[in-house]
Amino acid sequence: MKKEKFYQFKGVFYPLLFLLITLTNYSCQENKASTNGKFIKDASKIKVFGEMIAELTDPPFVPAPIGNRPAMKLYMEMEIIEEEAEMADGVTYMYWTFGGTVPGSFIRTRVGDLVEFKIKNHPDNKLPHNIDLHAVTGQGGGAEASFVAPGHEKTFSFKLINPGLYVYHCATAPVGMHVANGMYGLILVEPEGGLPPVDKEFYVMQGDFYTEGKFGQPGYQPFDMQKAIDENPDYVVFNGKVNSLTGDNALTATAGETVRLFFGNGGPNLASSFHVIGEIFDRVYVDGGDQINYNVGTTLIPAGGAAILEFKVEVPSNLVLVDHSIFRAFNKGALGIISVTGDENPTIFAGEIMEGIYKPEGSIIQNMPKDGIAIEVPKDLNKSEKIEAGKKLYMQACFACHQANGEGIANAFPPLAQADYLNADEDRAIDALIHGLSGEITVNGKKYNSIMPSQQLTDDEVASVLTYVYNSWGNNGSEITSEMVKKRRR
Amino acid sequence: MGKLLAFWLCTLLASYTSAQHVEMVLVNEGIYTPLYGSAEEGQVSVSAFYMDVIPVSHGDFLEFVREFPQWQKGNVIKLFADERYLDNWTGTTSFPEYLKDKPVNNVSWFAAKAYCECRGKRLPTVDEWEFAAMASEDKADARRDSLYNVGILRSYEKPKTYLTSVGQSPKNYWGVKDLHGLVWEWTLDFNSIIITGESRNNGNTDRGLFCASGAVGASDLMNYAAFMRYALRSSLKANYSLTNLGFRCVADTENYDLITKK
Numbered sequence: 001m002k003k004e005k006f007y008q009f010k011g012v013f014y015p016l017l018f019l020l021i022t023l024t025n026y027s028c029q030e031n032k033a034s035t036n037g038k039f040i041k042d043a044s045k046i047k048v049f050g051e052m053i054a055e056l057t058d059p060p061f062v063p064a065p066i067g068n069r070p071a072m073k074l075y076m077e078m079e080i081i082e083e084e085a086e087m088a089d090g091v092t093y094m095y096w097t098f099g100g101t102v103p104g105s106f107i108r109t110r111v112g113d114l115v116e117f118k119i120k121n122h123p124d125n126k127l128p129h130n131i132d133l134h135a136v137t138g139q140g141g142g143a144e145a146s147f148v149a150p151g152h153e154k155t156f157s158f159k160l161i162n163p164g165l166y167v168y169h170c171a172t173a174p175v176g177m178h179v180a181n182g183m184y185g186l187i188l189v190e191p192e193g194g195l196p197p198v199d200k201e202f203y204v205m206q207g208d209f210y211t212e213g214k215f216g217q218p219g220y221q222p223f224d225m226q227k228a229i230d231e232n233p234d235y236v237v238f239n240g241k242v243n244s245l246t247g248d249n250a251l252t253a254t255a256g257e258t259v260r261l262f263f264g265n266g267g268p269n270l271a272s273s274f275h276v277i278g279e280i281f282d283r284v285y286v287d288g289g290d291q292i293n294y295n296v297g298t299t300l301i302p303a304g305g306a307a308i309l310e311f312k313v314e315v316p317s318n319l320v321l322v323d324h325s326i327f328r329a330f331n332k333g334a335l336g337i338i339s340v341t342g343d344e345n346p347t348i349f350a351g352e353i354m355e356g357i358y359k360p361e362g363s364i365i366q367n368m369p370k371d372g373i374a375i376e377v378p379k380d381l382n383k384s385e386k387i388e389a390g391k392k393l394y395m396q397a398c399f400a401c402h403q404a405n406g407e408g409i410a411n412a413f414p415p416l417a418q419a420d421y422l423n424a425d426e427d428r429a430i431d432a433l434i435h436g437l438s439g440e441i442t443v444n445g446k447k448y449n450s451i452m453p454s455q456q457l458t459d460d461e462v463a464s465v466l467t468y469v470y471n472s473w474g475n476n477g478s479e480i481t482s483e484m485v486k487k488r489r490r
Numbered sequence: 491m492g493k494l495l496a497f498w499l500c501t502l503l504a505s506y507t508s509a510q511h512v513e514m515v516l517v518n519e520g521i522y523t524p525l526y527g528s529a530e531e532g533q534v535s536v537s538a539f540y541m542d543v544i545p546v547s548h549g550d551f552l553e554f555v556r557e558f559p560q561w562q563k564g565n566v567i568k569l570f571a572d573e574r575y576l577d578n579w580t581g582t583t584s585f586p587e588y589l590k591d592k593p594v595n596n597v598s599w600f601a602a603k604a605y606c607e608c609r610g611k612r613l614p615t616v617d618e619w620e621f622a623a624m625a626s627e628d629k630a631d632a633r634r635d636s637l638y639n640v641g642i643l644r645s646y647e648k649p650k651t652y653l654t655s656v657g658q659s660p661k662n663y664w665g666v667k668d669l670h671g672l673v674w675e676w677t678l679d680f681n682s683i684i685i686t687g688e689s690r691n692n693g694n695t696d697r698g699l700f701c702a703s704g705a706v707g708a709s710d711l712m713n714y715a716a717f718m719r720y721a722l723r724s725s726l727k728a729n730y731s732l733t734n735l736g737f738r739c740v741a742d743t744e745n746y747d748l749i750t751k752k
Contacts (some may be wrong), residue, residue: 082649123574123733126646126674127718128725149725149733150573172725173717222644225714273560 006170024109043161046071046192050162054115056105058201059239060251062262066190067182070138078105079120080129080148080170080183086244087235087331089411089446090218091213095240096170096181100129102181102240103266104168104185109135111163111189117142123151123310129178133158135187136164136302143171163191165288166307167264176268180210180228184266186306192310195207199257199311206274206301206323206334207240207266208233215332216410222397230268233471236328238321238336243411245321245336247449255342270325274301276311277320283310300322301369313340315349335412381460383467383479391466398469401452406473412450414443419475426466426478430488433462512550514540514611514741514749515665517622521630525716526619536621540746541614543740544598544656545675546605548585552595554605556583561601568707574731591655593673593736599728602676602737611739613678616723618740621715622731623670625663632663642715644669652734673736679722 051073057064081100087093087425098104109115121129128149131140138157139145145156170183186203210228211221215235217315227233238245241364245251248477265272284293285308293299301307313319321336322329329335344351381389395404398416402408416422421443422429431437436454440447457465459482519538542563553561562582566575575595579585597605606612614622626632633639645651652673659667669675679741742751 084649094649123577124649125735126651126722140665145724149727149730149732152725152730174714177714177718197626199725202699212664222647224639264560 001222009035013044014244020348020416025272029327043111044159044442048073048114050453051075051199054107054109056107056201057097057104058099058101059205060245062106062188062201062203065197065201066110069110069192071110071114072114073110073114075116076107077118077120078131078139079122081122082125082127083430084220086215087209087221087237088210090222091211091216092180092215094210094220094222095131096127096178096183098168098170098185101428102182102184102207102263104183106185106203106262107133107159107168107187109187109189109193111160112190114157115160116157117146118153118155119146119148120153121150126177128172129170129183130172131168132171133168133187135160135162135164135168135189137161140171147172160189161254163189164290165189165262165264165308167266167267167304167306168362169304176228176465177223177225177268179268180208181223182204182207182266184264186264188262188263195260195308196350198260200251200253200422201340202251203262203265204238204321205240205266205334206236206238206270206272208268208270209235210221211235228268231344233270233332236270236332236334238334242333242335246411247447250318250337250339251433252339252341253315253341255314255316258310259338261309261458262306263309264306265301265303268426270323270328271303272301273298273318273324273333274307274309275299275322275324276309277322278317279313280321281309284308285310285416294461297455313338315345316340316342317349330409330412338375342439343360378449381464383471386464386467387471388468389461389465390464391472393457393465394437395469397457398465406469406475408443411448414441414446414448415476416469423476426470426484427488429466429469430462430485433457434485434488435467459489512546512739514746515543516743517541517618517664518700520621520630522624524617526584527714534575534617536617538743539614539618539677540741540742540743541618541622541664541666542611543665544634545593545736545738546602547656547671548589549591550592551597551605552583552585552590554608558604558608561604566598566601570729570730571598572731574733575601577731577733585643591651591657593656593668594729595673595733595735595736597676597727597735598731599676599680603678605737606739609739610745611741613676613737614740616677616682617681619669619677619717622662622664622666625666627660627662628666639715642670646715646718652736673734674719674722674732676735676737677723680726681728687727700750717751 007422016448024443046207049070054074056076056078057063078098080098082094082096083100084092084094119131130143130147132143134141136142138158142156142158146154148154149476159299166187166189168185168187170178172178184205184207186205210224211234212224213219213221213234235242235336243249263274279300281292281296284296284299285291286293288306288308299307299309317340319338319340321338337342382410401413407416412422421441431456432452436452438451440449462485463480463482464478470476470480513689517539519536521533523533523536559565559582560567563576563579566584574596575598578589603613624631624633626635626638631636651671654672656672657667659671662669
């Protein structure tokens with residue numbers, strides 16, 4: 001009797017146990033599901049078919065996608081060069097580089113690739129270097145195996161077993177200094193079959209720099225260790241210098257194209273609040289991994305981290321890449337442009353459709369001023385009164401860009417102090433205020449290509465603020481009258 | 491075996507006296523804490539020694555290879571020097587004239603060691619070198635002097651300093667010149683302290699050897715300059731010849747009399 005019962009119990013138990021095991025197994029595998037929903041194979045067992053020399057590219061470009069190619073043996077070489085180069089207009093810095101650029105050359109691979117990596121330390125270099133690739137599984141990400149004296153080269157090998165976008169950097173003591181001098185870049189490991197195709201791909205990396213002189217101070221600027229330790233950078237830039245992605249260097253796309261940014265943050269210290277003004281990321285591969293977040297405005301990229309950002313550029317405009325820790329963008333250089341050309345699409349962006357007078361009093365019946373525009377500004381000011389009134393207006397409307405003493409901000413906002421462009425033509429100055437100004441201009445021999453919006457000021461206010469500007473900082477002393485302004489209104 | 495080798499390397503040992511006399515100065519004995527040590531247990535005492543005032547120049551090294559042709563470019567045993575040995579020399583006993591008073595570079599450790607031995611001297615130890623090099627013009631230990639430290643860091647970043655003539659910098663506290671700012675210098679035991687290529691190892695290795703484990707506590711600027719020197723040293727092998735690496739010799743106090751009196 002007893003035996004029978006036991007068997008019966010067993011009869012139920014075994015199928016249950018089996019089911020339990022299956023379920024457990026299933027849920028385990030579920031956790032390992034990758035982007036495309038396939039179950040992860042053991043990537044270390046992916047077979048390698050053939051070999052080739054990998055193409056590495058300088059920023060902002062990336063090598064061709066891997067497409068459908070099988071895993072291969074890839075040969076790649078990178079030369080380490082210590083060289084002085086431009087940080088900003090008139091400012092130079094001693095960069096330490098992977099491949100002669102900051103960030104270093106972009107490496108594009110696929111999961112399962114077997115890489116033979118040769119690192120060459122130029123004989124003129126003063127220091128040993130190495131490379132730690134975050135995509136590499138093994139001691140120091142290759143740092144120990146690649147440690148190389150000046151004038152020597154090292155070859156090491158690794159298999160890429162995790163897809164994603166990863167930072168690589170130098171890890172020689174003092175590590176912080178090697179990274180601060182520009183020794184970082186990105187390595188992309190595409191999943192099997194590659195990332196979905198897009199129209200444009202770009203490579204952008206943020207980095208913070210610590211110089212003896214303040215932002216914009218001309219001449220050769222040596223590294224400042226104390227500022228680095230204090231995490232107080234003078235420069236926060238994209239692709240190694242101010243203006244690497246503006247003016248003639250702006251990235252370009254056409255309305256309707258899909259764009260993929262491989263964005264990394266070399267640090268050494270700051271995390272980036274990365275944002276593209278005028279766009280929304282349709283897809284963010286969070287931290288460069290498998291998880292995709294949709295419809296993101298600003299994404300956080302840690303130092304030593306990266307993300308893949310995809311968006312469709314819908315309408316023509318200048319999209320502005322910024323670190324939205326915003327003083328870094330406007331005062332330390334973290335600013336870049338994607339210039340989108342093409343046809344307007346009023347369905348998506350109609351631009352300004354109406355201008356009116358805002359009356360917070362609302363219900364109270366108001367008399368419109370008879371001449372239409374002028375409101376509440378004392379009239380018939382003499383020159384010195386205009387200068388006084390103009391100064392206040394300047395501090396409200398102009399100061400943020402043109403700065404307290406009209407010095408402007410190098411490469412972004414032109415100076416007003418002793419500015420040839422200003423002093424040469426009063427009407428042109430009035431036009432700039434009332435109609436705005438865009439496109440390339442040359443001020444005191446330097447080119448500026450950005451946008452000044454039209455200012456919502458009355459004729460008297462324009463007259464005052466311009467008179468103030470013309471009578472300050474060594475300018476020519478002209479007086480602007482309301483009549484002159486009125487004439488220029490269209 | 492070692493002695494035999496040394497004998498062979500310096501078969502004309504007696505002839506070192508014929509060589510041009512390079513001025514040496516006394517560095518007094520003292521105690522210091524090296525980069526990798528802790529304040530309590532890591533102190534190292536350095537005995538008094540004599541140190542060359544200036545690094546060995548191309549001119550000095552030319553005399554040496556004339557005397558000892560086995561160290562000439564092209565004749566050197568490959569085991570003792572890599573392909574870049576005396577790279578900028580134009581022949582076995584010639585180099586562009588402008589290099590004459592520039593520090594000799596692209597020399598291997600073997601060659602540097604032989605040079606010093608054939609002059610009756612030796613290479614400095616890391617401790618001796620670091621001890622002498624922590625002196626500014628007026629202090630024996632200037633490691634807390636931020637200006638002095640910044641100057642060193644700057645010079646490490648400056649390119650092509652190996653093309654600077656020897657002996658132009660001011661004397662330091664001991665009377666030694668050019669310890670910073672021209673070339674890195676070989677030390678006798680350059681590879682006894684290892685900053686591992688993976689320089690961030692923390693704790694799972696012999697702390698005395700893997701000095702980056704001390705990085706956590708290294709906060710002053712001097713340590714950053716020192717880190718760079720230790721990193722460079724640990725990237726070397728004895729047959730390496732580097733553009734930015736030269737050497738100078740030292741002598742024990744008892745040998746010094748021998749060198750000068752002859």
